[in-house]
Amino acid sequence: MSLPQDFWGRIIFIINEYGLSLLKGAGTTLLIALVGTLIGCVIGLIVGTIQAIPISKKDNIFKKIFLRILKIIMSIYVEVFRGTPMMVQAMFIYYGLAVCFGINMSMWFAAFFIVSINTGAYMAETVRGGILSVADGQTEAAKALGMTYTQTMLYVILPQALKNIMPQIGNNLIINIKDTCVLSVIGTVELFFATKSVAGTYYTYFEANAIAMVMYLCMTVSCAKLLRLIENKLNGPENYSLSTTDTLAFTSGLLKYPNKKEAK
C-alpha cells in the first residue's frame, strides 16, 4: 500500500497501519506515569513527613542525631533528583550503573524507578508545604487534647495536607505523562518512541507527531478531569443535614431533648 499524498489520507494511513503500536505506546506511557506518580507520592509522603518533624531541645540525644542524619540524607536526595534532568538520570542509572558496577536492571524496572524517584523528590517538598499549610492552631488543639505527635499527624494534619496538595498531585501526573518521553533514551517503547519509528519509516513527521500530540492531549486532559472529580469528592458534600431526631436513641437513650430546632 502506497503512502497517500494529502494530510488526512496520511493520517488515516498511519492509523490503519500503526494505530495499534501507537496505542500500545500510549498504554506504556500511561502505565509508567500512573505507577510512577503513585509510588512517587508514597515516597514524597514519607520524605515530606519526616522533613516536617520538629526537633525539640527536650528530645534525647540519639533521637536528635538520628533525625538530623535522616533529614540530611533526605534533603540530598531531594536536591539531587530535583536539580538534574530526568533524561540524564535515566542514562546514568540504566547505562551508567551497568557499565560501572555491572548492575543490570530490566528496562521496565529502570523506567518505573526513575519516574518514581523523580516524582518523589518533587512531592516531598509539596507534602512538606501541605503540612505547613494546615493552620498551627489545629496542631495546638490536638496537643491540648493529649494527642501525640504521630496521632496529630495521622488524624488531623495529613488528611488535610493531602487534600490541599491534590492539585499538585494532578500537576505531577500530567508532567509525568509528558516526561516519560525522555525514557525513550533507554529504549522504553512508549508513545514518543513509537511515534519516532512511524515518522521515520515513511518520513511523515508532521502527521505522526500530530497524532501523537492529540493522543498526549487526550491522556492529560482526561487525567486532569478525573483528578478534579476526586478532588471534589474529597471536599465532601456542600450541605449538611440538621439532625433533628433524638440522636441518643441510637446509643443509650438516657437523654431526651425536644425537636425545637427545625431546619435552619
Add this chain to the structure above:
Amino acid sequence: MSERIIKVKNLKKNFGKHEVLKNINFSVKKGDITTIIGASGSGKSTLLRCINLLENPTDGEILYNGENILNSKNVPAYRAKVGMVFQNFNLFENMNVLQNCMVGLRKVLKMNKEEAKERSLYYLEKVGMTPYINAKPRQLSGGQKQRVAIARALAMQPDVLLFDEPTSALDPQMVGEVLSVIKKLAEEGLTMIIVTHEMAFAKEISNHVVFMHNGVIAEEGNADRIFVNPKKAETKEFLQRFIACA
C-alpha cells in the same frame, strides 16, 4: 475543699531576650473560677499556654496535684486532664462536629465508638449543638464553633478547663451564647482558668481574679475586692479605662 490542683511557682518565660513572664506565683483550688485580666501583651495568654505546656517555661515549676509537670515524661497524659479552649476555636477542619468531639476520646482515652459517641452527644447537648453534629466547622458561625470547641474539651472530662480569650474573635451578638455556656459550667462547679477582656463577665463569674501587668501579677484577690476596691494604681487605671468604654 481547699485542694490545690494547680500551683505555679516562680514561673518565667522568655521569648529571646524579651521577658514575657517574670516570676509568676499563683495557685488554683478545686472548683475555683479564676479569671486572668490585664492589658494586651501583659502575658496573660502566655501564662495560660505555659500551664498547658503549649509554651515551654524558661524557669520555674508548675505543680499539678503536687507533681511538677515540667519534669513529667508523659506530657500528653497531663494535657488530657487539662482542657483548653482557644481564641480561634481551632476545630479540626477535616472532621464534622461529632468527630471533633470523638477523636480525643477514641484516640487518647481509647474509648470504644459507642461510648465515645454517647459521651460526645451528651456534651454537645450541653452546649446546644446537637442539631449540627453532621456539619463541618467551616459551615458554622463563630459562636457555634466555639461551643463545639467547648464540648470537645469537656468531653475529655478534664480536671481544669483553660479558656484563652474565648470570645475575642466573636461578633458582639455571639459573645452572649458562649458566655452563657461558660456560666452554666461555672454553676456546675467545674474548675476553670479564664483569660478574658469581658470585665462584667469576669466580675460576675469568678471567685478569684488575677490582674497581670508587664509580665507580673500586679494584684490578685476575690472578684469584689479587685473590681470594687483595687489597691494598686495600675489596676485602677486599667479598670477605669474599661468602665469608660462601657
